[in-house]
Amino acid sequence: MNENNKVVIYTSSLCGFCYKAKVLLSNYDIEFTEINIDNDYDKRKEMILKANGKTTVPQIFLGSEHIGGCDDLYELARENKLEIFNN
Incomplete structure (x- = not known):
């Protein structure tokens, strides 16, 4: 995977939003x-x-671009824009 397309998620163990994301x-x-x-x-x-x-x-x-949190990720999914993660 290209470093520019690498997805990184910072989480905490007891975070329900982390789990959902x-x-x-x-x-x-x-x-x-x-x-x-x-x-x-x-x-x-x-x-x-x-x-x-x-x-x-x-x-x-996504690479060096800050996507946001769980709500932001779900918004991308609602807008059918998650393909940015697979380029």
């Missing part, structure tokens, strides 16, 4: 790398920096 990605056969920030302060800081200050999870990225 991962299920949606899986249902569309979209490969992703999960970064759990529960006990990793450096990864949490990295996520906040990349997400322009957002501290909630999930935070989803």
